[in-house]
Amino acid sequence: MNISAVLALVAIGAVLGCVLGIANKYLVVEEDNRVTEVIEMLPGANCGGCGYPGCSGFANALVEGETTKVSGCVVSNQETREKIVSYLNETPGPDGTTVKVTV
Amino acid sequence: MELVSLFIGLTFVNNVVLSKFYAVCPLLGVSKKPKNALNMGYAVTFVIFVASIVTWLLYNYVLVKLEITYLDLITFILVIASLVQFVEMFLKKTSPDIYKAMGVYLPLITTNCAVLGVALDNISAGYNLIEAAVAGLAVPIGFTIVIYVFATIRERLDIANVPESFKGTPIALITAGIMACAIAGIAGLV
Numbered sequence: 001m002n003i004s005a006v007l008a009l010v011a012i013g014a015v016l017g018c019v020l021g022i023a024n025k026y027l028v029v030e031e032d033n034r035v036t037e038v039i040e041m042l043p044g045a046n047c048g049g050c051g052y053p054g055c056s057g058f059a060n061a062l063v064e065g066e067t068t069k070v071s072g073c074v075v076s077n078q079e080t081r082e083k084i085v086s087y088l089n090e091t092p093g094p095d096g097t098t099v100k101v102t103v
Numbered sequence: 104m105e106l107v108s109l110f111i112g113l114t115f116v117n118n119v120v121l122s123k124f125y126a127v128c129p130l131l132g133v134s135k136k137p138k139n140a141l142n143m144g145y146a147v148t149f150v151i152f153v154a155s156i157v158t159w160l161l162y163n164y165v166l167v168k169l170e171i172t173y174l175d176l177i178t179f180i181l182v183i184a185s186l187v188q189f190v191e192m193f194l195k196k197t198s199p200d201i202y203k204a205m206g207v208y209l210p211l212i213t214t215n216c217a218v219l220g221v222a223l224d225n226i227s228a229g230y231n232l233i234e235a236a237v238a239g240l241a242v243p244i245g246f247t248i249v250i251y252v253f254a255t256i257r258e259r260l261d262i263a264n265v266p267e268s269f270k271g272t273p274i275a276l277i278t279a280g281i282m283a284c285a286i287a288g289i290a291g292l293v
Contacts, residue, residue, distance in 0.1 A: 005171040012161065012178055016185040020192075027192040029199075 032093055034063050041084050042073060049074040062088065068101045078103075106237050112293035113241035119217045120249045121279070121286040126217035130250055131275060133208045140254035142201050143208065144247025146194070148240070150186045151218050155239025157182050158222040159232055179222045180213075187213045217246055253279065 038059035045055070050072040052058040061067045062084070070081045081103045088101045119125050126147075133143040158179045166172045191209055194202045202209065212218065221242045225235040256278055265274050 002171065004169045005174055008165060008169055008171060009174065009178065009181075012165070012181060016181060020185055020188055023189050023192055027196040029195050 030094065032063055034088065034091055034093055035059050037087065037091075038062055038084060041080060041087065043075050043080065045075050047075060062101060063093070063099060065099050068099075070101055070103055106233065108293045109234060110237055110241040113238055114245040114248070115286070116289055116291075116293050118245045118249060118286050119220070119242045120246055121283040122290070123220065124283075125220045126215050126246055127279070128211065129208055129215060130253060130279065131272065132211075133205065134250055134254040134257050134275070136204075137251055137254040137258060139201075139204050140250045141247065143205060144243070144250055146190050146205070146209065147212060147215065147217065147246055148243035150183065150190060150212055150215075151221050151243040151246075152236070152239045154179075154183050154186055154218055155221050155225055155235050156232070157186075159225055159230070159235040162226055175223070175226065176219075179219055183218050183222070184213045217242065249282070253282065 035056070036059075039056055042055045042059060048054065050058045050061075050067075052061050055073075058067075058073055062070065070076065070084050073081075076084075085101055085103055088099050090098065092098050113119075117123065120127065120130055129143055129147070134140050161178055161182065162172070162175060166175060166178065187210060190212070191202075194205075194209065221239060225238055228234075228238075230238060253275075257275055260274055260278065269277070
């Protein structure tokens with residue numbers, strides 16, 4: 001086996017990885033962590049039944065206030081919906097305001 | 104002078120889209136609005152320019168020295184994927200609107216055959232570093248011109264009276280074919 005091939009690829013990969021890692025430090029975007037939390041709570045079927053592109057699209061719409069009805073997610077059950085409603089109504093975003101949503 | 108003819112040749116005569124038929128995916132995907140088409144062109148220009156220099160250096164100073172030139176494909180893809188990742192982070196930070204408008208086609212630059220095509224062509228054509236850099240600029244400029252012109256044509260096609268069965272992508276493909284015929288008219292110029 002050609003060991004130099006393996007080492008070369010590892011080295012190239014490591015260098016590129018480091019460059020990207022450094023770039024990520026400087027180019028990091030502050031994301032609203034409520035969106036990730038809501039994505040976690042949604043069923044994650046990615047069915048598109050809510051009319052948004054995937055669960056992340058729906059979570060974004062909820063947090064941005066584009067839609068206020070959690071039941072837009074047709075596959076979620078009552079328990080999940082109530083969990084999301086209480087989470088969003090109680091957790092303030094980066095600007096200190098909460099979004100009002102209903103089941 | 105030779106560099107000028109190389110530039111003209113790669114931009115127009117051997118246009119990457121219309122005579123080699125690389126990069127047809129973004130041509131059809133991101134050409135609905137001229138503004139998005141231009142942004143796509145800029146992103147591709149950056150990626151191809153940097154990729155052609157980096158891959159040339161890697162090939163000649165690492166792969167050839169270690170006699171592992173058979174690894175060219177995988178190393179080139181590694182470089183290209185990292186560059187695209189960088190462009191994605193940069194756009195997400197500086198202009199989220201462009202990031203949103205380009206959607207899935209931005210990470211798909213990784214699999215844009217034009218990028219890998221230029222990197223491999225630079226090697227097989229035996230270019231030196233300057234020539235590789237010129238090629239890395241000429242090819243994406245040719246791509247940007249074509250995708251922009253194509254987007255403006257498609258804008259007019261939207262309001263044109265196209266037969267029902269040709270609406271959308273079919274008429275766009277026919278348009279691309281006619282544009283390729285026009286480019287074929289200047290074949291052999293350089």
